[in-house]
Amino acid sequence: GAGVSQSPRYKVAKRGQDVALRCDPISGHVSLFWYQQALGQGPEFLTYFQNEAQLDKSGLPSDRFFAERPEGSVSTLKIQRTQQEDSAVYLCASSSNSAGLAEAFFGQGTRLTVV
Amino acid sequence: KQEVTQIPAALSVPEGENLVLNCSFTDSAIYNLQWFRQDPGKGLTSLLLIQSSQREQTSGRLNASLDKSSGRSTLYIAASQPGDSATYLCAALRGGADGLTFGKGTHLIIQP
Numbered sequence: 274g275a276g277v278s279q280s281p282r283y284k285v286a287k288r289g290q291d292v293a294l295r296c297d298p299i300s301g302h303v304s305l306f307w308y309q310q311a312l313g314q315g316p317e318f319l320t321y322f323q324n325e326a327q328l329d330k331s332g333l334p335s336d337r338f339f340a341e342r343p344e345g346s347v348s349t350l351k352i353q354r355t356q357q358e359d360s361a362v363y364l365c366a367s368s369s370n371s372a373g374l375a376e377a378f379f380g381q382g383t384r385l386t387v388v
Numbered sequence: 389k390q391e392v393t394q395i396p397a398a399l400s401v402p403e404g405e406n407l408v409l410n411c412s413f414t415d416s417a418i419y420n421l422q423w424f425r426q427d428p429g430k431g432l433t434s435l436l437l438i439q440s441s442q443r444e445q446t447s448g449r450l451n452a453s454l455d456k457s458s459g460r461s462t463l464y465i466a467a468s469q470p471g472d473s474a475t476y477l478c479a480a481l482r483g484g485a486d487g488l489t490f491g492k493g494t495h496l497i498i499q500p
Contacts, residue, residue: 277431306487315392315477315490316432329485364431366488374419374481377488379432 277380298367308364394491411478
């Protein structure tokens with residue numbers, strides 16, 4: 274596709290439920306990032322992939338959060354046992370530079386609401 | 389730890405005015421700085437990217453400047469239009485694996 278694609282666009286989960294959010298980056302982009310954006314705030318870094326390697330996961334808020342990119346293309350962010358504080362928009366971005374230094378292109382985001 | 393601050397938090401001006409949005413960052417050791425636009429319920433659209441070695445970038449009615457030594461960037465919007473209404477975010481990149489550090493944004497309303 275022409276841009277970064279994320280699905281689903283909206284997700285409502287009951288507290289305690291597991292969720293999986295998908296990101297399809299721009300074809301050929303080596304670097305992939307996940308961000309979390311709370312209401313009224315700027316996005317905050319969660320994790321970074323270079324191809325299939327997860328080089329930085331320092332932003333993941335707890336061990337309930339897990340991300341993977343097994344074939345170096347599509348990535349999935351999984352949240353186990355969701356809590357209300359997990360409610361946010363989850364944004365995925367990709368970049369053509371292998372060190373993540375080029376312009377970042379963002380998807381539309383997945384709005385997660387935990388009830 | 390890098391911190392990015394945007395001033396003002398919100399701005400409402402009549403159509404046609406020129407305006408300036410401010411962004412400051414605490415760690416001047418950045419690789420680049422990006423300005424984004426975010427419409428309600430949407431993702432981020434990249435507007436301008438300034439490399440650390442550059443002083444400014446221009447795209448149409450938008451001009452972004454960077455003063456790395458003082459930790460400041462400004463986004464200048466000329467002849468504002470109602471369609472410019474959105475939240476504008478600046479983000480600094482220190483190193484690729486660190487990801488972008490964002491400010492909280494400036495919520496801009498252009499009155500017709």
